[in-house]
Amino acid sequence: MTTAVTVDYQSLRFAYRRHADQDAPADAPIRHPVVVVGAGPVGLTLAIDLAQRGVPVVLLDNDCTLSTGSRAICFAKRTLEVFDRLGCGQRMVDKGVSWNVGRVFFHDEQVYEFNLLPEAGHERPAFINLQQYYVEGYLAERAAQLPLIDIRWNNKVTGVEQRADHALLTIETPDGDYQLAAAYVGACDGSRSNLRQLLGQEATGRVFRDRFLIADIQTDADLPTERRFWFDPPFHPGQSVLLHKQADGMWRIDFQLGWDADPVAERQPERITPRVRALLDSIGFGAAQFTIGWASVYTFACQRMQRFRHGRVLFAGDSAHGVSPFGARGANSGVQDADNLGWKLAAVLNGEAQDAAAEALLDSYASEREFAADENIRHSTRATDFITPKSEVSRLFRDAVLALSRRHAFARALVNSGRLSVPAVLAASPLGTPDAEPFAGAMVPGAVAADAPVVDAGGHAGWLLRQCGGPGFSALVFGNDDEARTSLQAIEQSGLALHVVRVPVTAEGALAAQRYDARPGTVYLLRPDQHVCARWRQPTAAALCAAVDRALARSATMETAS
Numbered sequence: 098m099t100t101a102v103t104v105d106y107q108s109l110r111f112a113y114r115r116h117a118d119q120d121a122p123a124d125a126p127i128r129h130p131v132v133v134v135g136a137g138p139v140g141l142t143l144a145i146d147l148a149q150r151g152v153p154v155v156l157l158d159n160d161c162t163l164s165t166g167s168r169a170i171c172f173a174k175r176t177l178e179v180f181d182r183l184g185c186g187q188r189m190v191d192k193g194v195s196w197n198v199g200r201v202f203f204h205d206e207q208v209y210e211f212n213l214l215p216e217a218g219h220e221r222p223a224f225i226n227l228q229q230y231y232v233e234g235y236l237a238e239r240a241a242q243l244p245l246i247d248i249r250w251n252n253k254v255t256g257v258e259q260r261a262d263h264a265l266l267t268i269e270t271p272d273g274d275y276q277l278a279a280a281y282v283g284a285c286d287g288s289r290s291n292l293r294q295l296l297g298q299e300a301t302g303r304v305f306r307d308r309f310l311i312a313d314i315q316t317d318a319d320l321p322t323e324r325r326f327w328f329d330p331p332f333h334p335g336q337s338v339l340l341h342k343q344a345d346g347m348w349r350i351d352f353q354l355g356w357d358a359d360p361v362a363e364r365q366p367e368r369i370t371p372r373v374r375a376l377l378d379s380i381g382f383g384a385a386q387f388t389i390g391w392a393s394v395y396t397f398a399c400q401r402m403q404r405f406r407h408g409r410v411l412f413a414g415d416s417a418h419g420v421s422p423f424g425a426r427g428a429n430s431g432v433q434d435a436d437n438l439g440w441k442l443a444a445v446l447n448g449e450a451q452d453a454a455a456e457a458l459l460d461s462y463a464s465e466r467e468f469a470a471d472e473n474i475r476h477s478t479r480a481t482d483f484i485t486p487k488s489e490v491s492r493l494f495r496d497a498v499l500a501l502s503r504r505h506a507f508a509r510a511l512v513n514s515g516r517l518s519v520p521a522v523l524a525a526s527p528l529g530t531p532d533a534e535p536f537a538g539a540m541v542p543g544a545v546a547a548d549a550p551v552v553d554a555g556g557h558a559g560w561l562l563r564q565c566g567g568p569g570f571s572a573l574v575f576g577n578d579d580e581a582r583t584s585l586q587a588i589e590q591s592g593l594a595l596h597v598v599r600v601p602v603t604a605e606g607a608l609a610a611q612r613y614d615a616r617p618g619t620v621y622l623l624r625p626d627q628h629v630c631a632r633w634r635q636p637t638a639a640a641l642c643a644a645v646d647r648a649l650a651r652s653a654t655m656e657t658a659s
């Protein structure tokens with residue numbers, strides 16, 4: 098009989114192990130294709146993605162623990178789809194709390210309710226709530242299954258030098274310093290990024306003059322699984338409060354405190370307990386018991402590095418950009434950075450993109466994700482401005498909008514308690530081929546492919562994105578054999594090693610066909626990160642080849658990244 102082992106991810110410690118690379122002569126450091134710095138959610142995602150594409154990775158972390166304290170809990174649908182491709186999405190969903198519904202209150206009255214995923218036919222929910230240490234723990238366990246990943250704990254990067262064909266990293270360990278040469282470095286070392294400082298770079302933006310108490314509490318109160326946000330509630334007057342359910346019966350409460358709050362005093366249980374008690378009383382759980390798990394007082398900034406690529410060093414996640422947590426865009430956008438970077442590094446390292454194309458492809462990582470970061474910062478800044486108005490006029494406007502939103506849909510559109518993370522549409526990307534024929538709907542070149550229920554070749558019901566999880570480019574071909582014959586012939590004539598996914602336009606594939614505005618013979622070309630990069634009603638072999646060349650930055654017609 099086997100017994101399930103319960104892992105306490107919060108107190109897990111990973112062992113430091115001396116590596117043979119540490120014994121290399123000082124003038125001949127060992128060379129690796131990719132070194133990823135930082136085993137947070139972003140570095141782990143990047144390492145797994147690269148390993149699954151056949152690229153060996155050294156993953157360095159200055160620590161020997163997973164995330165501690167109250168950090169990310171809301172992981173978005175797109176992040177789960179990426180984790181599915183990495184082989185650990187189901188674990189996250191099984192452990193996390195799935196939710197689609199949110200409620201917004203002004204004083205003690207609900208002003209509106211929203212559903213982030215009102216339509217059926219998606220495998221994953223809009224969000225799960227799961228403590229960051231579980232997410233990192235599951236990613237670390239997945240990484241440990243992949244022989245191409247060499248994780249080195251207690252390895253702190255303290256130096257980086259850009260050389261002609263590599264970056265030279267200096268690494269501090271309990272056994273002293275050593276050096277590694279890396280063809281490319283994934284800088285995923287978090288918001289205080291050493292690599293950013295070592296390269297003389299900075300992240301600039303706006304720091305919000307407000308403080309938030311973030312408390313994780315365990316309670317027996319049977320609260321509903323939905324996001325609740327209060328503006329100026331009677332139990333916490335003049336401020337805002339956010340409530341979320343997490344795994345293990347843990348609840349996350351964010352109490353806005355104001356800039357003058359004392360961050361040390363507010364962390365004390367005697368200050369937290371009455372705040373939590375008042376909230377529970379006011380929502381009808383006055384008799385509930387609770388214990389405080391973790392509490393911190395935070396301030397937030399929205400900022401980013403000007404460029405995410407510096408030669409052979411590519412910044413991803415919090416090292417590159419930071420947002421306030423309203424909208425859950427930090428880890429979610431960082432995972433999308435890694436998703437964008439992994440296949441591009443693999444294409445450069447395996448020779449699919451060489452010389453000028455390699456440079457352009459890596460530059461496209463920077464331009465695409467800088468664009469996405471700007472979008473995230475814009476949303477996050479607007480939400481934070483709405484939640485924490487900085488002048489009496491702004492507050493009056495905000496309260497008027499909230500009061501009107503009870504009855505008027507136009508006002509609801511102006512309420513901003515955090516527009517929740519959705520992937521950016523990279524419509525201006527130089528890697529996308531503009532449409533030559535009219536298409537309706539959201540699946541424009543640059544969009545992340547939408548999921549839909551489909552039936553696979555063996556007649557099994559499944560999900561479209563699961564079928565597009567291969568390492569290379571995929572072609573979604575709509576219609577049956579007769580209807581799609583010309584398109585299938587074009588794919589064959591192109592000689593491209595595309596992963597072909599057949600989607601009927603009737604019955605089981607109807608929803609997919611509708612989402613993609615597909616007719617019999619329609620073909621969508623998806624990048625390895627499942628972004629649409631071209632589509633045709635009926636492609637030619639030449640058009641397919643040109644689109645793949647363009648998506649790998651090999652095309653002479655490529656425009657400069659904006």
Ligand SMILES: Cc1cc2nc3c(=O)[nH]c(=O)nc-3n(C[C@H](O)[C@H](O)[C@H](O)COP(=O)(O)OP(=O)(O)OC[C@H]3O[C@@H](n4cnc5c(N)ncnc54)[C@H](O)[C@@H]3O)c2cc1C
Pocket residue numbers: 134135136137138139140157158159160164167168169170171172229252253254255285286287288290291292311395413414415416422425426427428429430431
């Ligand atoms: C209160 C709060 C709530 C949040 N809620 C959400 C949410 O709901 N959803 C969401 O998406 N995001 C949320 N975030 C943001 C999220 O936590 C971060 O965006 C996420 O952790 C970024 O991941 P990362 O891998 O880029 O960096 P980190 O998680 O900071 O990981 C960086 C890693 O690099 C290592 N490291 C640092 N320096 C070195 C070095 N010199 N050498 C080697 N290793 C190094 C560190 O030890 C660490 O393991 C929240 C943040 C906070 C503070």
